[in-house]
Amino acid sequence: MTASSGVDTKSVLCGIAPVEAVLFDIDGTVCDSDPIHYAAFREMLQEIGFNGGVPITEDYYIENIAGKHNDDVARLLFPDDFERGIKFTDDKEAMFRRLVGDKLKPVSGLDKVRKWVEDRGLKRAAVTNAPRPNAELMISILGLSDFFQAVILGNECEHAKPHPEPYLKGLEAIKASKEHTFIFEDSVSGIKAGVAAGMPVIALTTGNPEHILMEAKPSLIIKNYDDPKLWAVLEELDKKSGTSDSPVAAISGMLKSVICGLSPVEAVLFDIDGTVCDSDPIHYAAFREMLQEIGFNGGVPITEDYYIENIAGKHNDDAARLLFPDDFERGIKFTDDKEAMFRRLVGDKLKPVSGLDKVRKWVEDRGLKRAAVTNAPRPNAELMISILGLSDFFQAVILGSECEHAKPHPEPYLKGLEAIKASKEHTFIFEDSVSGIKAGVAAGMPVIALTTGNPEHILLEAKPSLIIKNYDDPKLWAALEELDKKSGTRGA
Numbered sequence: 001m002t003a004s005s006g007v008d009t010k011s012v013l014c015g016i017a018p019v020e021a022v023l024f025d026i027d028g029t030v031c032d033s034d035p036i037h038y039a040a041f042r043e044m045l046q047e048i049g050f051n052g053g054v055p056i057t058e059d060y061y062i063e064n065i066a067g068k069h070n071d072d073v074a075r076l077l078f079p080d081d082f083e084r085g086i087k088f089t090d091d092k093e094a095m096f097r098r099l100v101g102d103k104l105k106p107v108s109g110l111d112k113v114r115k116w117v118e119d120r121g122l123k124r125a126a127v128t129n130a131p132r133p134n135a136e137l138m139i140s141i142l143g144l145s146d147f148f149q150a151v152i153l154g155n156e157c158e159h160a161k162p163h164p165e166p167y168l169k170g171l172e173a174i175k176a177s178k179e180h181t182f183i184f185e186d187s188v189s190g191i192k193a194g195v196a197a198g199m200p201v202i203a204l205t206t207g208n209p210e211h212i213l214m215e216a217k218p219s220l221i222i223k224n225y226d227d228p229k230l231w232a233v234l235e236e237l238d239k240k241s242g243t244s245d246s247p248v249a250a251i252s253g254m255l256k257s258v259i260c261g262l263s264p265v266e267a268v269l270f271d272i273d274g275t276v277c278d279s280d281p282i283h284y285a286a287f288r289e290m291l292q293e294i295g296f297n298g299g300v301p302i303t304e305d306y307y308i309e310n311i312a313g314k315h316n317d318d319a320a321r322l323l324f325p326d327d328f329e330r331g332i333k334f335t336d337d338k339e340a341m342f343r344r345l346v347g348d349k350l351k352p353v354s355g356l357d358k359v360r361k362w363v364e365d366r367g368l369k370r371a372a373v374t375n376a377p378r379p380n381a382e383l384m385i386s387i388l389g390l391s392d393f394f395q396a397v398i399l400g401s402e403c404e405h406a407k408p409h410p411e412p413y414l415k416g417l418e419a420i421k422a423s424k425e426h427t428f429i430f431e432d433s434v435s436g437i438k439a440g441v442a443a444g445m446p447v448i449a450l451t452t453g454n455p456e457h458i459l460l461e462a463k464p465s466l467i468i469k470n471y472d473d474p475k476l477w478a479a480l481e482e483l484d485k486k487s488g489t490r491g492a
Contacts, residue, residue: 012219013182013200013233017240021123021176023167026138027130028186031104034066034207040095041065062208067187069129069160093131104141107206109225114147116234121475123174127166129154149174149457162189164197175460191216263486267369267422269413272384273376274432274453277350280312286341287311308454313433315375315406339377350387353452355471360393362480369420373412375400395420408435410443437462
């Protein structure tokens with residue numbers, strides 16, 4: 001169904017219920033950046049005498065440039081000199097980045113639609129034809145860095161929009177299905193890409209007039225995110241999906257199929273690093289400094305992304321093999337020295353994850369069994385537990401280094417169950433790393449993942465049952481409240 005079909009617009013998204021994900025374009029869709037792009041093109045094209053030195057009109061910009069990939073723009077503006085065209089568009093993007101800082105504003109109502117997406121726990125990605133420096137700058141200025149779980153760029157695909165590939169890559173990145181996903185777009189090129197990818201597209205008139213957008217056959221056209229037509233559609237979708245803006249409704253499917261299956265709950269297992277304390281920044285600082293000292297990576301400090309993707313949550317044996325593939329003994333010596341450095345740094349820097357006292361009380365009030373299960377060396381684990389005042393809380397501490405196999409193998413979590421005499425059918429886990437989540441899932445227990453040390457899109461790969469920001473997250477307490485109802489328990 002399209003915006004021009006005359007069918008009741010409230011029903012345009014009902015076919016995708018229950019909704020699973022939302023994909024967003026960036027330029028003109030989350031921010032009103034087209035006037036800045038137009039100003040940059042207009043000035044630079046006039047400077048080089050394009051169109052006989054007559055400034056391009058806004059209509060020319062909308063019809064020929066807006067929303068297109070820079071390769072296509074280069075071919076249009078410089079049909080006989082593609083390399084010159086690419087150099088021109090690169091220079092224009094640099095000018096855009098200089099202009100954008102104090103001029104970029106979110107599209108009206110963006111905060112409202114962001115909250116709608118977050119309250120329902122929906123997956124989300126940005127899919128854009130913008131160059132990466134532009135995309136990352138705009139996302140950062142708008143405060144959306146923690147919102148998007150993936151950012152897909154047309155120039156990093158074989159085909160950019162209007163080809164469907166970027167949107168299909170977006171689905172793949174967040175592990176969502178096109179049958180339960182919809183798109184926000186503002187350009188003809190982007191709408192065509194979304195429609196070709198098999199998803200309904202809601203088009204915004206921020207950068208293009210409605211009659212032009214209609215040619216690409218969006219499902220709905222709105223002025224901005226405050227448009228009453230949008231909220232009528234989303235309200236109808238909520239009814240079909242059985243969701244609302246309450247945290248309980250946002251995770252109802254998970255509650256019924258996973259968490260409530262634990263009832264009556266018997267035990268809770270906790271990782272330590274990044275799960276009960278925000279220790280990853282201290283580990284990262286120690287690795288970064290010590291690796292730079294020995295000239296690793298040519299003396300260039302490792303990035304936080306490198307640390308997250310390659311080191312965080314892994315057992316030191318695995319880190320040693322990665323960092324010193326030709327000298328395992330040197331690797332082990334290095335990681336031992338790094339752990340000693342961590343223990344020197346940790347004393348006045350270690351803080352509990354927000355809400356830890358609250359979840360500790362929830363566990364204790366219900367008399368649940370509990371254990372810590374970690375890949376950390378014993379001196380680190382005991383020091384962190386002591387600093388956090390958890391020595392009397394945990395009834396057992398299981399170390400990966402004292403098992404035959406460390407995480408991501410399930411053995412440490414199975415040993416944790418054995419130590420406190422609990423059953424996996426009535427136990428769940430708190431974790432923060434891909435390695436740890438995989439271990440818990442492989443051990444047959446639901447895992448609640450925290451985004452303290454890893455972004456949500458990375459954690460999703462390991463298939464946790466629920467992802468939360470910290471122990472204050474309303475989604476967690478909605479889940480625990482539902483579990484209490486099923487178990488017939490409540491706080492003291």
